[in-house]
Amino acid sequence: MSTLATTDNGTGADPGPGAGTSPTRAARPDYRVTGRRVLASEWAKLWSLRSTWITLTLGLLFLVAFGVIAAIRYKALAGSPRIGGDFAASTAVSLSLFGANFAQLALGVLGVLITAGEYSTGTIRSTMTAVPRRLPVLWSKAAVYGVVALVVGLVGAFVAFLIGGGLLAGTPAALGLGHAGVLRSLLGAGLYLGLVGVVGIALGALLRSVAGAVAVLIAALMLIPGLATLLPTSWQDNVTPYLPSNAGHAMFALTQDPTTLSPLTGLLVFVGWTVLVLAGAGYRMVRSDV
Amino acid sequence: MIEARKLTKRYGEKTAVDGLDFVVKPGSVTGFLGPNGAGKSTTMRMVVGLDAPTSGTVTVNGRRYARHRAPLQEVGALLEAKSVHPGRSAHQHLRALALTHGIPRRRVDEVVELAGLGSVAHKRAGAFSLGMGQRLGIAAALLGDPETVMLDEPVNGLDPEGVLWVRNLLTSLAAEGRTVFVSSHLMSEVALVAEHLIVVGRGRLLADTTVADLVREAGGGTVKVATADPARLRDLLAGPDVEITGRAGSEELRVTGLTAREIGLRAAEHGIALFELTSREVSLEQAFMDLTRESVEYQGGGAGGGAGTDIAAGAGVGPVAGAEQQDQATTAGRTV
Numbered sequence: 001m002s003t004l005a006t007t008d009n010g011t012g013a014d015p016g017p018g019a020g021t022s023p024t025r026a027a028r029p030d031y032r033v034t035g036r037r038v039l040a041s042e043w044a045k046l047w048s049l050r051s052t053w054i055t056l057t058l059g060l061l062f063l064v065a066f067g068v069i070a071a072i073r074y075k076a077l078a079g080s081p082r083i084g085g086d087f088a089a090s091t092a093v094s095l096s097l098f099g100a101n102f103a104q105l106a107l108g109v110l111g112v113l114i115t116a117g118e119y120s121t122g123t124i125r126s127t128m129t130a131v132p133r134r135l136p137v138l139w140s141k142a143a144v145y146g147v148v149a150l151v152v153g154l155v156g157a158f159v160a161f162l163i164g165g166g167l168l169a170g171t172p173a174a175l176g177l178g179h180a181g182v183l184r185s186l187l188g189a190g191l192y193l194g195l196v197g198v199v200g201i202a203l204g205a206l207l208r209s210v211a212g213a214v215a216v217l218i219a220a221l222m223l224i225p226g227l228a229t230l231l232p233t234s235w236q237d238n239v240t241p242y243l244p245s246n247a248g249h250a251m252f253a254l255t256q257d258p259t260t261l262s263p264l265t266g267l268l269v270f271v272g273w274t275v276l277v278l279a280g281a282g283y284r285m286v287r288s289d290v
Numbered sequence: 291m292i293e294a295r296k297l298t299k300r301y302g303e304k305t306a307v308d309g310l311d312f313v314v315k316p317g318s319v320t321g322f323l324g325p326n327g328a329g330k331s332t333t334m335r336m337v338v339g340l341d342a343p344t345s346g347t348v349t350v351n352g353r354r355y356a357r358h359r360a361p362l363q364e365v366g367a368l369l370e371a372k373s374v375h376p377g378r379s380a381h382q383h384l385r386a387l388a389l390t391h392g393i394p395r396r397r398v399d400e401v402v403e404l405a406g407l408g409s410v411a412h413k414r415a416g417a418f419s420l421g422m423g424q425r426l427g428i429a430a431a432l433l434g435d436p437e438t439v440m441l442d443e444p445v446n447g448l449d450p451e452g453v454l455w456v457r458n459l460l461t462s463l464a465a466e467g468r469t470v471f472v473s474s475h476l477m478s479e480v481a482l483v484a485e486h487l488i489v490v491g492r493g494r495l496l497a498d499t500t501v502a503d504l505v506r507e508a509g510g511g512t513v514k515v516a517t518a519d520p521a522r523l524r525d526l527l528a529g530p531d532v533e534i535t536g537r538a539g540s541e542e543l544r545v546t547g548l549t550a551r552e553i554g555l556r557a558a559e560h561g562i563a564l565f566e567l568t569s570r571e572v573s574l575e576q577a578f579m580d581l582t583r584e585s586v587e588y589q590g591g592g593a594g595g596g597a598g599t600d601i602a603a604g605a606g607v608g609p610v611a612g613a614e615q616q617d618q619a620t621t622a623g624r625t626v
Contacts, residue, residue, distance in 0.1 A: 028363065028435065029363075029393075029435070030360075031359075031362070031391040031392055031434060032360050032392060033359065033360060033361045033390050037389055037390050037391065037392055039387045040389045040390075041390045043391055044382070044385060045378075045382075045386045048378050048379075048386065049377045049378065050377055050383075062430070085456050100580075117375070120373070121372075121374070121375045121376060122372045122373040123373060123374060125340060125369055125371065125373035126373040126383070126387060128339070128340060129338050129361055129367055129369075129373075130338065130390045130391065131359065131361075131390055132339040132356035132358075132361050133356055170440065217351055234488055256536050280327065289335075289340060289342060290340040290341070290343040
């Protein structure tokens, strides 16, 4: 009685080097784990979960909806004396990217779910049994989801700008896509959100807990900048611009003031943070038991 | 083929696996037995590289698991804990595993059918019963058409039909020349399929033996005879492979090497009256409990023999122990 012999690879009778010793079975198919296959597997895993679709939609919605709402609000107040100082200095870019703060949460949390979720559900045991070298799993998850978050971020940023920018036509904030720095800001926003996704992946793999990783993510992106104002002023200028959130925001700010980094430096610093967490995640993934 | 050498795993102060040496050979089912907490699952996790040994090594088909080009083709493992995302369907779960190795979709469909999951393959695994989850785990283990199949408590949660299916599966996998390594804390379950046994307790190897040897060592196959003339019967029964013990002044003899039937016939030939003729079957369960008594981690209340162990009634291996005695007796007339 043969239970398994039905898998015939059809590639001839030559048994590979790892071929079985049993005469009762046909030549073994030449399976092999490769980087591309791990990528394909992670791609399939990403889209086979409902949470992916929900969270990505939410991220896109936040980005577009809040940008449009900010533009509408500005338009309503434009020219009136009631408009505040900060708000008055807004541009079509800053208004339409208003939703990036919220979208980063959705995209970062999804990143956390992709890795930490495997630990909490136990899926990681299947994953690591299939790919016992482990690190390809981390790289593949980061690559697959980084690209997806990047695309969602780019689409969201451009759609928000096109709609928001259209609404703002005729106001002091109006800017065209061709205006200096606009394209760079929108690309920067997409890139930032893509990297936030990767940070989420890395935090999830590092902490192996959805709650813990989400807490750290929110702290790093939203709370620490506020706490940094408690530092002595002399420190603030040296430390604050390099915090993840501030460096990240510099990536898509249209204008720079002396206290912020340039977009390129901001990108480099934020990539540095991402690499740091990713390296920590890789270290833990290889060193500790699943 | 699985080979463990001085395999050790410590978690802080606690030693879960303590210098295990064993070889699991292809072509037969090897049972991996031990009470709860004996280190079976930890050992199996080390085989597939989920846990790194503190010291020692374990290799599969000659290499460490992680060194294989196609690990799922070498070892198919079902581990104790759930390892499926509840939001994915069985098919999606298996497909994601298959993709890492370039295993064709056709093979995914095959193992789904093989595990009897055809009708639920596209339902979310979160809604699966324990038994269905177990079938999915077995399907995943068989996905790569592996040379070695390692299952941790495979019949947990299965209905009787599922239990039978697993038994037949294990036997046929071994018959195909594969290495089959299956853990259980129930001797009765393992004894039905396994030829070889590796018994552990508190992380240490207690026995590396066969089912037949274990029974023999535990004193199975002894016949208790009570007769009016023990001295004469003793002379009559004596032979090269026969061992007879008995206390002076007692009517009782214990005979190994002869069946109850042979003893009864010989006594009848010579007109010796017998009062009792009982073949003493040591159940494997009892042998296992004797072996692991020292190392049962969680003793039930009371110090009685057999506390803290499950005695599977109707296990199919000898009768279940009577409450008052360790050696379980059946009358000779009963065919076991």
